[in-house]
Amino acid sequence: MKTLVICEKNIAAKRIAQIISNGRYKQSRLYGVPYYTFNDGEWHVIGLRGHILKLDYPAEYNKWEGISPIKLVDIRPMKKIENRNIVQAIKKLAEGVERVIVATDYDREGELIGVEVLEIIPQPHEVKRARFSSLTPYEIKKAFENLVDVDYNLSQSAEARQIIDLVWGATLTRFISLSSGKVGKDFLSVGRVQSPTLALIVEREKQRDSFVPTPYWQIKATLRSDDILFSAIHEKGKLWDEDEAKKIYDAIKDAKKGVIKEFVKERKEEAPPTPFNTTSFLNEASKLGYTAASAMKIAEDLYTRGMISYPRTDNTVYPPGLPIKSIVKKLEYVFPKEVKEVITNGREKPMRGKTIAHDHPPIHPVELVEKEKLEKREWKIYELIVRRFLATLAKNAIVEITNADIEIDNQVFKAEGYKIVEANWKNIYPYVRMREREIGGKKGEEVEVVDVKKVRDETKPPKRYTQGSLILQMESYNLGTKSTRHEIIEKLYKRNYIKGKTIVPTLSGIAVTEALQKGAEIITKPDMTADLEKKMNEIAEGKVSLQEVVEESRVMLKKVLEMLERRKEHIGDVLREAISKQNFFGKCPQCGGNLSIMKSRKGKRFLGCSNFPRCNNSYSLPQKGSISFDGEYCNICGAPMVTITYKGKWKQCVNLKCPSKNN
Numbered sequence: 001m002k003t004l005v006i007c008e009k010n011i012a013a014k015r016i017a018q019i020i021s022n023g024r025y026k027q028s029r030l031y032g033v034p035y036y037t038f039n040d041g042e043w044h045v046i047g048l049r050g051h052i053l054k055l056d057y058p059a060e061y062n063k064w065e066g067i068s069p070i071k072l073v074d075i076r077p078m079k080k081i082e083n084r085n086i087v088q089a090i091k092k093l094a095e096g097v098e099r100v101i102v103a104t105d106y107d108r109e110g111e112l113i114g115v116e117v118l119e120i121i122p123q124p125h126e127v128k129r130a131r132f133s134s135l136t137p138y139e140i141k142k143a144f145e146n147l148v149d150v151d152y153n154l155s156q157s158a159e160a161r162q163i164i165d166l167v168w169g170a171t172l173t174r175f176i177s178l179s180s181g182k183v184g185k186d187f188l189s190v191g192r193v194q195s196p197t198l199a200l201i202v203e204r205e206k207q208r209d210s211f212v213p214t215p216y217w218q219i220k221a222t223l224r225s226d227d228i229l230f231s232a233i234h235e236k237g238k239l240w241d242e243d244e245a246k247k248i249y250d251a252i253k254d255a256k257k258g259v260i261k262e263f264v265k266e267r268k269e270e271a272p273p274t275p276f277n278t279t280s281f282l283n284e285a286s287k288l289g290y291t292a293a294s295a296m297k298i299a300e301d302l303y304t305r306g307m308i309s310y311p312r313t314d315n316t317v318y319p320p321g322l323p324i325k326s327i328v329k330k331l332e333y334v335f336p337k338e339v340k341e342v343i344t345n346g347r348e349k350p351m352r353g354k355t356i357a358h359d360h361p362p363i364h365p366v367e368l369v370e371k372e373k374l375e376k377r378e379w380k381i382y383e384l385i386v387r388r389f390l391a392t393l394a395k396n397a398i399v400e401i402t403n404a405d406i407e408i409d410n411q412v413f414k415a416e417g418y419k420i421v422e423a424n425w426k427n428i429y430p431y432v433r434m435r436e437r438e439i440g441g442k443k444g445e446e447v448e449v450v451d452v453k454k455v456r457d458e459t460k461p462p463k464r465y466t467q468g469s470l471i472l473q474m475e476s477y478n479l480g481t482k483s484t485r486h487e488i489i490e491k492l493y494k495r496n497y498i499k500g501k502t503i504v505p506t507l508s509g510i511a512v513t514e515a516l517q518k519g520a521e522i523i524t525k526p527d528m529t530a531d532l533e534k535k536m537n538e539i540a541e542g543k544v545s546l547q548e549v550v551e552e553s554r555v556m557l558k559k560v561l562e563m564l565e566r567r568k569e570h571i572g573d574v575l576r577e578a579i580s581k582q583n584f585f586g587k588c589p590q591c592g593g594n595l596s597i598m599k600s601r602k603g604k605r606f607l608g609c610s611n612f613p614r615c616n617n618s619y620s621l622p623q624k625g626s627i628s629f630d631g632e633y634c635n636i637c638g639a640p641m642v643t644i645t646y647k648g649k650w651k652q653c654v655n656l657k658c659p660s661k662n663n
């Protein structure tokens with residue numbers, strides 16, 4: 001049967017062609033697009049580059065000033081062809097084809113990408129779907145021997161998301177940008193998932209700002225017994241009253257000896273981590289210094305090259321059919337010690353997490369890869385996935401916890417020891433380390449008091465999010481999906497709403513959030529977005545139709561826009577003020593105007609004066625890194641001092657001709 005196979009990417013198409021043809025395929029090109037042929041031209045395999053259709057408004061509605069946001073809600077977006085060459089090649093290859101097999105990534109987005117192809121070619125006699133979780137010969141062959149039907153409910157749920165996100169994003173972005181006068185390249189964007197996510201970050205920053213640290217004191221003793229130095233803390237722990245702390249300290253500060261009153265050793269087991277799903281994977285990768293977007297990109301790449309399983313999954317339970325033993329065996333050559341640990345001393349049943357899903361298994365390695373075959377950044381991700389997989393098969397670690405009570409001049413101090421007795425999985429997964437602390441002595445024995453200190457500390461505000469902890473939080477609020485969360489975060493950085501590794505909102509990020517909160521708080525709350533997410537699942541399950549859900553969201557959006565419209569001027573004022581504050585880089589020393597970052601015609605940034613063209617004063621800026629101004633001026637030339645962060649951080653006078661630069 002003349003068959004056309006549609007894959008997500010060219011590299012996947014090549015792998016699939018190679019596997020099904022047992023290496024006997026021919027590569028050709030049509031309109032510059034590579035495709036693969038075998039079985040005397042019976043089979044063609046072609047790869048796409050994501051969506052071939054893009055949802056957008058008809059051109060006449062893309063002029064922002066021409067049409068009010070609320071009118072835009074009712075305009076039906078249309079599908080535009082994204083990649084002409086690929087579309088032409090597919091149309092050509094589809095001529096006379098009896099069967100089309102969709103072999104894109106198996107999830108909502110992949111289903112829609114496949115269905116889009118079916119929309120642009122003549123209806124073939126037969127349409128089938130190949131479902132697989134890894135690009136390995138075993139899985140691919142199994143998938144092509146057990147072809148299923150295309151799941152139109154699944155693709156409709158992806159399409160509903162596309163439509164709703166476009167309508168919400170476009171109308172709200174236009175509203176906010178128009179009311180603040182920020183149109184053009186630096187428009188202010190608002191999004192269905194983006195805005196509640198930004199609000200989480202802004203809220204956290206506000207909690208930190210309003211946090212009042214409370215001082216407390218601790219009495220810490222350094223003790224020695226059996227030649228082991230260890231520390232102990234007064235049993236009352238945090239003392240909120242300095243006088244009380246001082247009293248205790250004064251009573252024992254000259255003590256030379258203490259007595260161990262209680263000494264209890266206890267063994268505990270520590271279980272390995274659960275199998276990786278997208279969220280836990282991104283969280284761990286973030287601890288290794290990867291941004292969520294870059295970790296995801298590497299994982300997708302490793303998947304397409306047949307090295308790991310599909311990285312977009314919520315599942316944390318290995319399915320019964322997963323050939324765990326043979327995968328472990330494969331890894332032996334590069335991870336001999338770790339594999340031996342699992343084979344000779346592994347746990348009976350693999351670890352399992354709380355979420356069971358049936359589309360894909362948890363992320364795991366599928367092939368052995370040698371270190372030299374990967375770039376360093378890729379290797380570290382591959383290694384993380386291998387080690388996580390092996391750790392979930394290893395035995396619990398056994399640790400020994402010691403609790404000792406030491407009496408010093410009638411005051412009781414507590415010391416805790418922690419020792420690893422059997423590392424087991426901890427040998428395989430070195431990313432979590434607890435420092436071992438030993439305590440010397442026995443019950444009834446004397447210990448030497450080496451030193452006593454009264455230490456002042458204070459309560460700490462809640463921590464800022466990292467990309468990893470933000471993704472965990474988004475998941476717990478049902479904001480976005482495993483496939484979109486990292487993209488949302490990247491967008492917030494690109495739009496200059498957030499900055500830093502530990503995430504800090506910028507003034508414009510705060511202003512947009514506050515403006516939305518005042519105008520229509522619902523847009524910044526996770527509830528509505530999570531509710532739509534639920535509806536999307538219901539479309540996938542065939543319980544509601546795309547039209548119903550899209551219509552419902554249109555009605556909701558209109559209400560939101562009406563609320564915003566009523567406070568339009570106020571919102572505009574708030575935004576304009578914040579933006580001008582964010583852009584303020586000091587007073588011009590020549591005319592007293594406001595300096596701000598501007599872009600030259602060639603796209604180079606510089607500091608320019610608000611009184612241009614009356615005042616020609618300007619300062620060139622480094623083109624890379626971030627620049628900030630904290631109100632300080634050069635005491636030699638009067639120009640602003642700016643802080644530049646780029647592979648380090650330093651402050652300098654912005655004036656390159658400043659006499660201070662001569663030494």
Ligand SMILES: [Zn+2]
Pocket residue numbers: 588589590591592593609610611615616617
């Ligand atoms: Zn000036």
Ligand SMILES: [Zn+2]
Pocket residue numbers: 634635636637638639653654655658659660
């Ligand atoms: Zn200067």
